[in-house]
Amino acid sequence: MAVVPSSSAREGVRAAHGGNTRLWWAVVGFLAAMWVLYGLLWPNQDIRNVIVYPVTEACAVAAVVVGVLRYRPSAPAAWLLIAGGFATYLVGDLIWAVYLVQDRSPFPSPADVFYLAGYPVIVAGLAIAVRRRGAAVDARAWLDSGMIAVVAALLVWVYLAQPTIDDPSLSTFEKWVSIAYPVGDLLLLVVAARFVMGSNWRVRSLELLVLGLALTLGGDVLFQLSVADRAGAFFTGDWMLLTGVIFVGIAGLHETMPALTEESSEPLDEGSGTLRIVLLAGVCLAPLAILGIEHARGNSPSIVGIVASVMVIALLAVVRADVVARRALRDARRESALSAYAGELLRSAGDAELFGLAAGTASALLDDGDTAIVRASATEPEASAHTFTVPVVVRGEHVADLVAHASPLTIRRVRTSLATIASELSMALERERLLEAEREASAVLSEQNERLLELDRMKDQFVGTVTHELRTPLTSMIGYLEMLTGESDVGELSAEEQQHFLEIVDRNCQRLNRLVDDILTVARIDSGRFSLERTSVDLVSLASERIESIRAAAEQKEVDIRLTIDQEPPPFYADAMRLGQLLDNLLSNAVKFTPAGSVVRVTLALRGDMVRVEVADSGVGIPKDELDKLFDRFFRASTAAAVQGTGLGLSIAKSIVEAHGGAISVESEIGVGTTFSVDLRVDASQEDPAELGTAEAAR
Amino acid sequence: MSGAASAREQPLVLAADDDEDILDLVAFRLERSGYTVLVARDGEEALKLAAKELPDLAVLDVMMPKVDGFEVTRRLRADEATSRMPIILLTARSQDADVQQGFDAGADDYLRKPFSPDELRARVQAILGRR
Numbered sequence: 001m002a003v004v005p006s007s008s009a010r011e012g013v014r015a016a017h018g019g020n021t022r023l024w025w026a027v028v029g030f031l032a033a034m035w036v037l038y039g040l041l042w043p044n045q046d047i048r049n050v051i052v053y054p055v056t057e058a059c060a061v062a063a064v065v066v067g068v069l070r071y072r073p074s075a076p077a078a079w080l081l082i083a084g085g086f087a088t089y090l091v092g093d094l095i096w097a098v099y100l101v102q103d104r105s106p107f108p109s110p111a112d113v114f115y116l117a118g119y120p121v122i123v124a125g126l127a128i129a130v131r132r133r134g135a136a137v138d139a140r141a142w143l144d145s146g147m148i149a150v151v152a153a154l155l156v157w158v159y160l161a162q163p164t165i166d167d168p169s170l171s172t173f174e175k176w177v178s179i180a181y182p183v184g185d186l187l188l189l190v191v192a193a194r195f196v197m198g199s200n201w202r203v204r205s206l207e208l209l210v211l212g213l214a215l216t217l218g219g220d221v222l223f224q225l226s227v228a229d230r231a232g233a234f235f236t237g238d239w240m241l242l243t244g245v246i247f248v249g250i251a252g253l254h255e256t257m258p259a260l261t262e263e264s265s266e267p268l269d270e271g272s273g274t275l276r277i278v279l280l281a282g283v284c285l286a287p288l289a290i291l292g293i294e295h296a297r298g299n300s301p302s303i304v305g306i307v308a309s310v311m312v313i314a315l316l317a318v319v320r321a322d323v324v325a326r327r328a329l330r331d332a333r334r335e336s337a338l339s340a341y342a343g344e345l346l347r348s349a350g351d352a353e354l355f356g357l358a359a360g361t362a363s364a365l366l367d368d369g370d371t372a373i374v375r376a377s378a379t380e381p382e383a384s385a386h387t388f389t390v391p392v393v394v395r396g397e398h399v400a401d402l403v404a405h406a407s408p409l410t411i412r413r414v415r416t417s418l419a420t421i422a423s424e425l426s427m428a429l430e431r432e433r434l435l436e437a438e439r440e441a442s443a444v445l446s447e448q449n450e451r452l453l454e455l456d457r458m459k460d461q462f463v464g465t466v467t468h469e470l471r472t473p474l475t476s477m478i479g480y481l482e483m484l485t486g487e488s489d490v491g492e493l494s495a496e497e498q499q500h501f502l503e504i505v506d507r508n509c510q511r512l513n514r515l516v517d518d519i520l521t522v523a524r525i526d527s528g529r530f531s532l533e534r535t536s537v538d539l540v541s542l543a544s545e546r547i548e549s550i551r552a553a554a555e556q557k558e559v560d561i562r563l564t565i566d567q568e569p570p571p572f573y574a575d576a577m578r579l580g581q582l583l584d585n586l587l588s589n590a591v592k593f594t595p596a597g598s599v600v601r602v603t604l605a606l607r608g609d610m611v612r613v614e615v616a617d618s619g620v621g622i623p624k625d626e627l628d629k630l631f632d633r634f635f636r637a638s639t640a641a642a643v644q645g646t647g648l649g650l651s652i653a654k655s656i657v658e659a660h661g662g663a664i665s666v667e668s669e670i671g672v673g674t675t676f677s678v679d680l681r682v683d684a685s686q687e688d689p690a691e692l693g694t695a696e697a698a699r
Numbered sequence: 700m701s702g703a704a705s706a707r708e709q710p711l712v713l714a715a716d717d718d719e720d721i722l723d724l725v726a727f728r729l730e731r732s733g734y735t736v737l738v739a740r741d742g743e744e745a746l747k748l749a750a751k752e753l754p755d756l757a758v759l760d761v762m763m764p765k766v767d768g769f770e771v772t773r774r775l776r777a778d779e780a781t782s783r784m785p786i787i788l789l790t791a792r793s794q795d796a797d798v799q800q801g802f803d804a805g806a807d808d809y810l811r812k813p814f815s816p817d818e819l820r821a822r823v824q825a826i827l828g829r830r
Binding site: 475482 | 723813
């Protein structure tokens with residue numbers, strides 16, 4: 001009842017639970033009333049034994065059957081056989097009731113057949129329970145039950161069997177029937193003892209069952225003693241028997257009754273509890289005590305019986321000590337294997353190694369010929385009595401299974417250890433994952449750190465370069481202006497000289513202005529304030545205009561600029577100022593890097609709805625391994641060292657192209673030259689389809 | 700060197716800078732004060748001219764293509780013929796470490812850009828007048 005799907009279902013469960021409890025108490029109440037009635041009817045033997053006794057018994061048997069139908073235990077045979085055993089008694093009692101009514105008490109009678117038949121039926125039921133509860137692992141349960149059986153057999157022999165055999169008034173047949181009863185009790189005692197010692201029976205229903213069986217046994221023995229001694233314990237034995245039957249009945253109707261055939265955990269004291277040791281000590285001393293008591297009473301008990309039982313008990317005790325020693329040794333080995341395993345896990349790394357370690361440790365705990373493996377969890381676990389599978393879970397993820405193939409007995413013995421192995425493997429794997437994550441995090445951090453250092457270095461370089469670049473035009477401006485203003489002692493300047501100087505100052509002002517623009521653009525891009533103002537742009541006239549504006553500087557360097565128009569692109573929507581800035585950057589780069597006497601070629605080509613602008617120089621070229629960093633801010637190619645620059649132009653160019661949804665690329669060959677290609681979509685404007693239509697029409 | 704220098708009517712100054720306008724500025728200002736000026740646009744050219752013409756003084760920009768001003772200074776000092784030539788460095792780099800590097804390389808004086816043309820003339824005059 002782990003998961004309850006809805007509140008109504010939960011109420012249903014509660015109602016059923018309440019119903020179970022009410023029914024149980026009702027039956028308990030009824031049987032208790034019958035029990036009291038039986039006691040009160042003491043003077044009236046007939047009604048008591050003919051009516052109350054069988055009715056109570058029938059009610060108890062029926063309670064067990066109802067319990068089986070109601071709670072559906074996994075193996076109903078156990079409870080049904082126990083109920084059947086008592087039902088057999090009931091038949092015997094009914095036959096006996098007929099004799100009582102007729103005021104006869106024949107012995108042996110057909111009633112004895114049913115009384116005796118009850119024992120093996122109950123024993124069979126209990127045997128099923130013992131088997132199902134599965135605590136057969138521990139030999140001590142059998143050995144201890146055996147010792148108890150020996151003492152019980154001795155008691156039966158001394159106090160029941162021998163007096164019966166010695167009774168001259170009984171025929172041989174009568175003697176056999178009389179002895180059959182204590183033998184049946186003995187059988188029941190051994191199986192019940194085995195049940196109690198081999199499993200954890202501290203469940204309400206099982207406690208009631210054990211109490212019921214104990215009372216039944218006790219009542220039966222008392223009854224037999226009263227018959228044997230012809231003493232007055234007749235009534236007490238009967239009443240005790242009835243009490244036992246009642247307890248068995250309410251045990252079978254209790255809601256915990258399916259536990260009888262469910263697999264149990266280890267016995268509470270694992271065979272070494274103080275109570276059990278005291279009991280076993282009593283068992284060992286019992287034969288001698290009987291000898292003493294009987295001797296003191298002037299009787300001469302069977303020496304053969306006592307000696308034989310002492311010998312058997314001593315033998316069983318020796319075997320038991322050996323079993324305990326072996327078990328302790330095995331436990332110690334297991335503990336040491338497990339702790340060695342825990343240590344090895346800490347020293348190992350990698351899933352494969354950890355899996356191997358777990359499998360190896362598990363195999364060492366199994367018997368020869370058994371196997372244990374750790375395998376990925378993908379495969380469906382095979383369910384068989386010879387296979388034990390423990391899931392290995394790491395952070396809620398089922399990553400693998402520890403699978404052991406061994407006998408069911410071995411599996412029962414080592415399954416707790418296998419679970420430990422699997423859970424320690426889980427922790428080791430988890431630790432692996434954590435370490436791995438930490439390594440990754442630290443790698444990322446150190447990479448980031450490296451990157452930051454690189455950025456810092458580039459920034460320092462940038463500041464140095466920008467300072468230099470700002471000061472260079474300033475130097476010309478300040479220097480020439482000093483001479484122009486007459487503050488200088490340079491003397492008179494001719495009108496021509498003055499005109500020339502003013503042009504120089506003007507040129508340097510523009511250069512400074514461009515530089516400040518670049519720095520500003522970079523700042524805008526950095527702060528995310530870089531946006532386009534699209535208007536209809538005629539790329540051909542824009543390119544011509546930008547080429548003309550740089551031509552003067554190019555001619556000064558004896559560099560020619562040639563514009564080729566492959567196919568004229570239509571006007572399209574773009575930011576004219578930014579595209580102009582892009583062209584300025586590419587053109588001034590090309591001019592800067594082109595040696596005197598060479599040509600910078602600018603090509604405009606339309607391919608489908610894409611326009612390609614190529615700016616090709618015949619300069620020093622750029623090494624292949626630097627091409628992918630070329631558009632990074634502040635990056636300057638190693639071959640650009642001879643030429644001044646901020647390392648900003650191309651990064652700005654890239655930002656401009658990408659803002660237009662286009663692409664920029666570069667091809668270069670050392671010593672031959674460099675070509676930058678810009679691809680722009682001519683219908684890039686999605687802002688104003690109407691205007692685009694006009695542009696299409698114009699084309 | 701003294702033979703070549705003393706034989707000239709006007710002191711010969713080597714000016715090197717990669718910026719055309721600044722180079723013109725230096726040349727114009729010094730020529731106005733009666734110096735003959737040789738111009739170089741990069742470090743290599745400056746070294747070539749210095750070895751060939753053995754000028755009385757060199758005004759070198761630090762950040763020049765091919766061979767920078769510090770390196771030109773070191774090479775001039777290393778060469779027997781030019782080891783005693785006075786050198787003034789011009790630079791837009793202004794950190795103290797750069798100034799120190801200039802003097803370590805063997806420069807006699809150091810002028811920060813932007814500079815006053817008159818001041819340059821005065822320093823050149825001061826160094827050459829001492830001789």
